[in-house]
Amino acid sequence: MRYCVVNGSPRGKSGNTAILLESLVEGIESTGTVEIVWFHLNDVRDRESAPKAFRTADVVVLGFPLYTDSMPGLTKAFIESLAPFEGLEDNPRLAFLVQSGFPEAQHSRFVERYLQKLAQRLNAPYAGTVIKGGCEGVRLRPQEMNQALFKQLCELGVDLAQGGKFDQARLENLAKPEHYPRFLATLFQLVLLLPVTQAYWINQLKKNGAYDARNARPFVSEN
Amino acid sequence: MKIAILNGNPAEENSSFDQYLRNLQGLLTGRGNQCELLNLRELDAGYCTGCWSCWVKTPGRCSFADDSDLVCRAVINSDFVLFASPIRMGFLSAVLKKFMDKLIPLVHPYTTVVQGEAHHRCRYAAKDYPLGGLLLEKTPGTDHEDIEIIQAIQARTMLNLRTRNVFTMLTDHAVEDVVDAILRC
Numbered sequence: 201m202r203y204c205v206v207n208g209s210p211r212g213k214s215g216n217t218a219i220l221l222e223s224l225v226e227g228i229e230s231t232g233t234v235e236i237v238w239f240h241l242n243d244v245r246d247r248e249s250a251p252k253a254f255r256t257a258d259v260v261v262l263g264f265p266l267y268t269d270s271m272p273g274l275t276k277a278f279i280e281s282l283a284p285f286e287g288l289e290d291n292p293r294l295a296f297l298v299q300s301g302f303p304e305a306q307h308s309r310f311v312e313r314y315l316q317k318l319a320q321r322l323n324a325p326y327a328g329t330v331i332k333g334g335c336e337g338v339r340l341r342p343q344e345m346n347q348a349l350f351k352q353l354c355e356l357g358v359d360l361a362q363g364g365k366f367d368q369a370r371l372e373n374l375a376k377p378e379h380y381p382r383f384l385a386t387l388f389q390l391v392l393l394l395p396v397t398q399a400y401w402i403n404q405l406k407k408n409g410a411y412d413a414r415n416a417r418p419f420v421s422e423n
Numbered sequence: 424m425k426i427a428i429l430n431g432n433p434a435e436e437n438s439s440f441d442q443y444l445r446n447l448q449g450l451l452t453g454r455g456n457q458c459e460l461l462n463l464r465e466l467d468a469g470y471c472t473g474c475w476s477c478w479v480k481t482p483g484r485c486s487f488a489d490d491s492d493l494v495c496r497a498v499i500n501s502d503f504v505l506f507a508s509p510i511r512m513g514f515l516s517a518v519l520k521k522f523m524d525k526l527i528p529l530v531h532p533y534t535t536v537v538q539g540e541a542h543h544r545c546r547y548a549a550k551d552y553p554l555g556g557l558l559l560e561k562t563p564g565t566d567h568e569d570i571e572i573i574q575a576i577q578a579r580t581m582l583n584l585r586t587r588n589v590f591t592m593l594t595d596h597a598v599e600d601v602v603d604a605i606l607r608c
Contacts (some may be wrong), residue, residue, distance in 0.1 A: 210472045242472075267471065269579040270514070273521030274470045279512050286512075286564065302534075302541045310576045317513055317572060321564070382539055389536035401532040404479035416483040417547050419496040419529075 201361070202235045203228060204257035204292070206250055208264030208275030212242035216338045220299055221263045223350040224330070227357020234361065241274050251281035254292065259327070259360070263297035265335075270311045279318065286321055294319045295327035295360055299335040305375035307333065328366035330356055331375045349374075426451055426458040426605060427501040427553070429494065431508035431519025432560075433464050440509055440560055446598045447505075451605065459497050463518050466490035471524040478532035483546060491525035499529055501553040503589075503608050505601075506577070509560040513569045514576075529584065537582065545585050554608050555581045557591040558601060 205225060209217035218240070225236055237257070239250040254260060264275040271279070285291055296315045298308045308331045319326035330353070338346055352374045359367045372378075380388065391397055405411040428448060432440045444460055451458040468489040476486035485491050498504050506523070508515045515523075529552075530543035545552065557577050559570065574591045581588045590604050 210470050215473065265473065267473075267520075267524045268526065269583060270520070270576050272471065272473075273517050273524050276511075276514065276520045277517035279514070280517050283512055304540060306540060307579070310572075310579050314514060314572050314576065317568060321513055380536075380539060385536050385539040388541075392533075392535050398533045401479065404475075405482070408480045410480055410482055413482045414531075415546070418483045419492075419499045420547060420551060 201258045202237070202256065204250070204253050204260045205236060205238050206260060206262045206278065207238065207240045207242075208262060208272060208278060209240075210242050210272055210274050211265075212240040214339070215265065216299055216335045217263045217265050217297070219338055219346075220297060220330075220332065220335070220349075220353055221261065223353035224261065224263075224297065224357040224360070226350075227354035227359075228361045229357075230354070231358055231361040241278055247274075247278070250278060254282060255285060255288075255290075257292040259293045259295060261295045261297065261360075263299070263330075266298055266300035266302070266308050266311065269307065270314065282322065287323065289323060291322045291324040293325040293327050293364060294322070295366065296329040298329060298331050299338075300333045301336040303334040304377055304379045305331045305333050306379040325364065327360055327364060328368070328371060330366060330371060333375075333377075424456045424503065424606065424608075425501045426456055426503045426505065427497040428458065428460045428505045428507055429498075429519060429522065430460060430462045430464075431506065431516040431522075432462075433509075433511070433516045433518045435464070437509060437560075440507075440594065443594050443598060444507055447601055450598060450602045454602070454606065456606075459501075461494060461497060463494070463522050466493065466522075468494075468522065468525065470521055471527070475532065477528035482528075484528050485525060491522060494522050495526060495528055498526060498553060499547055499551055503556065503605055504553045505556045505558055505605065507558040510562050510565050510569060510573070513565070514573060523580065526584065537585070542583055542585075549585060552584055552586040554586055555584075555588045556605060556608075557588055558594065559591065560594040 209215040239246040264271050312329045448458045448460045468491045508519045531546050533544045534541050535544045577588045
């Protein structure tokens with residue numbers, strides 16, 4: 201089996217999407233002899249070769265970070281390059297991974313519906329979409345804190361390789377929290393007013409000497 | 424009323440889409456409005472790289488200082504923004520999406536809770552964020568579900584900009600109908 205893994209993240213190999221895709225691939229590889237071909241769309245050469253490789257794959261895994269509620273522009277350009285394959289038979293099976301900085305899976309459900317329709321548009325079997333929120337910390341925290349997440353992704357990779365699709369219960373479990381209960385949301389609203397909850401941003405601003413300019417409104421005149 | 428039209432038509436050959444928007448701009452201007460038409464494919468900007476410099480290094484603007492500045496400035500200074508795009512593979516064009524990704528300097532990195540969900544805090548005053556509308560051109564194969572999916576995602580994007588999508592219309596509609604829909608806002 202030949203797998204094309206397409207990383208649609210503008211951060212390429214060093215981003216969270218790549219890290220999550222690697223765990224998924226580890227699961228796929230654990231099932232036997234498979235061929236894995238990677239494409240990082242932030243690399244111009246991969247951007248050109250990925251559409252050409254699309255029809256040579258048995259399975260294409262497309263992963264991306266949620267950018268303003270859907271796929272990044274870079275990933276959308278890749279999807280548009282698949283237009284010549286619309287309506288053809290024998291397109292590869294499609295699996296997706298969407299990760300977001302927002303903690304809840306809810307934010308990614310809207311693009312999930314799009315991806316399902318995309319598979320249909322390409323006459324491609326749909327293997328499902330892995331959704332995980334709260335991922336900005338993945339590349340920053342000690343790797344042992346990611347072990348549970350990596351293990352679940354690995355298992356999803358095994359599902360894909362052995363059954364051709366992700367296990368629904370496993371997808372739902374990984375996606376938690378789907379959304380916050382209403383009473384907690386009100387509590388969070390108050391908690392998020394505490395500077396400590398925004399510490400990551402405040403520290404970054406200070407490190408860059410930009411803290412005093414943090415509330416800048418460069419595009420409107422202040423009078 | 425100040426109106427910005429973001430033209431997400433990627434293909435110069437599709438001149439009827441551009442013409443539709445020029446007619447729209449003409450009619451809006453003729454009725455005493457200020458209307459700026461931005462042809463995104465002619466602007467010079469790279470994809471958002473997710474570096475977040477616009478949040479933590481040069482707060483409020485992209486550190487690459489490309490033409491996305493023009494788009495951010497037009498959006499935040501308008502009362503109404505029309506996101507216009509031919510449908511490509513069931514969604515907004517990549518060129519429109521590229522510039523929508525680059526609207527994030529208009530909000531803070533800090534988060535808050537809106538409608539029970541985590542969202543970014545506003546950088547500008549709430550009144551500065553324009554209302555939005557969506558104008559789509561159907562392509563062969565476009566069905567009702569595609570439009571529903573695009574509209575649902577657009578509603579989310581507008582919520583993240585702490586505003587709302589007031590209407591979704593198709594270029595099948597007469598230009599005058601779009602003018603009326605905008606001026607009703």
